[in-house]
Amino acid sequence: MIKRPQSEEMKAKQNKIVTNAVRALLYEVSVQPKPGLVDPVSSGPHPDMDVFTFLDSSVSLTAYFKACVQTAWSFNDEATLPTLFEQIRPLGIQAEATMFDATSGINTHKGAVFSLGIVVTATAYAESHDRQDVFKIVKEMLVGLVERDFSKVTEKAENEMTAGEREYVHFGITGIRGEAEHGYLTVTQVALPQLSTARGTLNERLLDTLMAIVGHSVDTNLVKRAGSIDIIPWANDQVSRYFLAGGSRTEAGMAYLKQLNQVFLEKNLSLGGSADLLIVTIFVALSQGII
Numbered sequence: 001m002i003k004r005p006q007s008e009e010m011k012a013k014q015n016k017i018v019t020n021a022v023r024a025l026l027y028e029v030s031v032q033p034k035p036g037l038v039d040p041v042s043s044g045p046h047p048d049m050d051v052f053t054f055l056d057s058s059v060s061l062t063a064y065f066k067a068c069v070q071t072a073w074s075f076n077d078e079a080t081l082p083t084l085f086e087q088i089r090p091l092g093i094q095a096e097a098t099m100f101d102a103t104s105g106i107n108t109h110k111g112a113v114f115s116l117g118i119v120v121t122a123t124a125y126a127e128s129h130d131r132q133d134v135f136k137i138v139k140e141m142l143v144g145l146v147e148r149d150f151s152k153v154t155e156k157a158e159n160e161m162t163a164g165e166r167e168y169v170h171f172g173i174t175g176i177r178g179e180a181e182h183g184y185l186t187v188t189q190v191a192l193p194q195l196s197t198a199r200g201t202l203n204e205r206l207l208d209t210l211m212a213i214v215g216h217s218v219d220t221n222l223v224k225r226a227g228s229i230d231i232i233p234w235a236n237d238q239v240s241r242y243f244l245a246g247g248s249r250t251e252a253g254m255a256y257l258k259q260l261n262q263v264f265l266e267k268n269l270s271l272g273g274s275a276d277l278l279i280v281t282i283f284v285a286l287s288q289g290i291i
């Protein structure tokens with residue numbers, strides 16, 4: 001690993017990336033009312049956690065983001081970008097343990113540790129290696145991820161599989177890994193354009209962005225809680241009805257969202273994966289000055 005001289009300007013750039021990552025986690029949990037998710041008013045279908053669990057989890061991940069940034073900043077130019085992913089993966093495993101320590105074993109941000117860690121690393125690499133397209137770097141880092149991660153999944157017993165692995169075997173859903181390996185297209189082609197054009201308060205803009213994400217991605221948490229892939233077209237239909245009602249800036253749109261909150265609670269449906277894509281979207285929007 002090359003130790004590059006750390007000018008004050010470089011330290012400021014590194015610190016801004018870390019700060020934006022933690023802000024993204026804090027902003028996401030603050031948005032309300034979110035169906036199927038924890039916010040300051042309601043824990044929704046997550047009786048084991050509340051907004052304070054997420055605040056503790058978010059702050060606990062600061063050191064992880066610093067380590068990702070420093071790893072990218074000092075990455076050897078001769079090495080290829082899959083090596084950079086290999087270098088941050090143990091950091092992410094450690095961060096998962098740190099998160100579980102901070103939350104007394106509750107899974108708040110496991111997916112976000114993966115997704116935000118990768119995008120923070122790619123952002124730091126872009127800034128320190130004179131590259132522009134963060135998500136092209138992400139794709140170069142993760143080439144072959146789905147095939148590699150699922151290569152031996154059928155050798156596992158059903159009860160040893162994670163939700164994502166089980167859904168890959170049964171439905172061919174690639175979940176977070178597919179989203180990541182393709183460079184987070186839901187973020188770049190749906191969420192960021194939605195956030196950039198949305199009007200209203202930041203809360204209203206982020207609510208519309210979350211709903212756009214729900215309508216354009218396959219959230220493995222949602223499928224897991226529902227026990228069926230049929231929940232995805234149902235969720236897409238709810239999103240269409242929300243935007244047809246006018247979205248977050250209309251009384252009808254907000255009334256629809258609040259009744260949807262109740263439906264997600266009654267059906268015990270989680271949108272944990274969609275929340276993570278919102279977190280990544282907020283981080284990029286903060287980095288680019290969109291919000």
Ligand SMILES: CC(C)(COP(=O)(O)OP(=O)(O)OC[C@H]1O[C@@H](n2cnc3c(N)ncnc32)[C@H](O[C@H]2O[C@H](COP(=O)(O)OP(=O)(O)OP(=O)(O)O)[C@@H](O)[C@H]2O)[C@@H]1O)[C@@H](O)C(=O)NCCC(=O)NCCS
Pocket residue numbers: 046088089090091092093096107108109110111112113114115117118162163164165175176177179217218219220221225270271272273274276277
């Ligand atoms: C690749 C890993 C994420 C591991 O994957 P794994 O197979 O262990 O987990 P999955 O079941 O595949 O899902 C992982 C989480 O990813 C989020 N997610 C789901 N769908 C998507 C999507 N389409 N796009 C992006 N992200 C997605 C989601 O994470 C969030 O939800 C969790 C909280 O929701 P909840 O319903 O409460 O979940 P649980 O508590 O688990 O269930 P209940 O009991 O409550 O019902 C939370 O994690 C959010 O972040 C999915 O859960 C990666 O971790 C990995 O490779 N791990 C190995 C070690 C490693 O290398 N780590 C470091 C990587 S840098």
Ligand SMILES: Nc1ncnc2[nH]cnc12
Pocket residue numbers: 028029036037038039046108109112271272273275276
């Ligand atoms: N606000 C939230 N509620 C539940 N799961 C989440 N994962 C990430 N953010 C979340």
